Amino acid sequence: MQNKKELRAQYLEMISQWQQSGLSQKAYCATKDIRYHVFHYWYRVYRSESQAIGSFLPVKITPLQSPDQIIVKGVNGIEIRFSFSDQTAGFIKQLLIS
Numbered sequence: 001m002q003n004k005k006e007l008r009a010q011y012l013e014m015i016s017q018w019q020q021s022g023l024s025q026k027a028y029c030a031t032k033d034i035r036y037h038v039f040h041y042w043y044r045v046y047r048s049e050s051q052a053i054g055s056f057l058p059v060k061i062t063p064l065q066s067p068d069q070i071i072v073k074g075v076n077g078i079e080i081r082f083s084f085s086d087q088t089a090g091f092i093k094q095l096l097i098s
Contacts, residue, residue: 011042 018028018039025043029036070082070092082088 008045011038012046014039015043015046 014032014034018025021028023031025039026036028034029039068084070084070088072080072082072092082092
């Protein structure tokens with residue numbers, strides 16, 4: 001019997017193979033003898049993990065007229081303003097890299 005990690009890896013590999021196959025989900029399931037609801041469950045797991053991992057939004061950082069402030073502006077229009085210091089620059093760098 002497979003442990004949970006092996007089973008998870010197997011099903012996530014199945015999703016990868018489906019994406020490369022070019023078939024619809026139902027057609028892939030029919031050719032591989034996989035129940036559609038099982039496939040769909042693992043596809044939802046795959047999508048939620050993919051969104052969590054790749055959930056970065058493009059960020060635009062522009063210089064200001066005032067050198068004592070840093071503004072980080074997201075594509076959705078949200079702005080975060082920081083007073084400039086060496087500690088603030090390090091903090092922002094950690095946020096953007098993490």
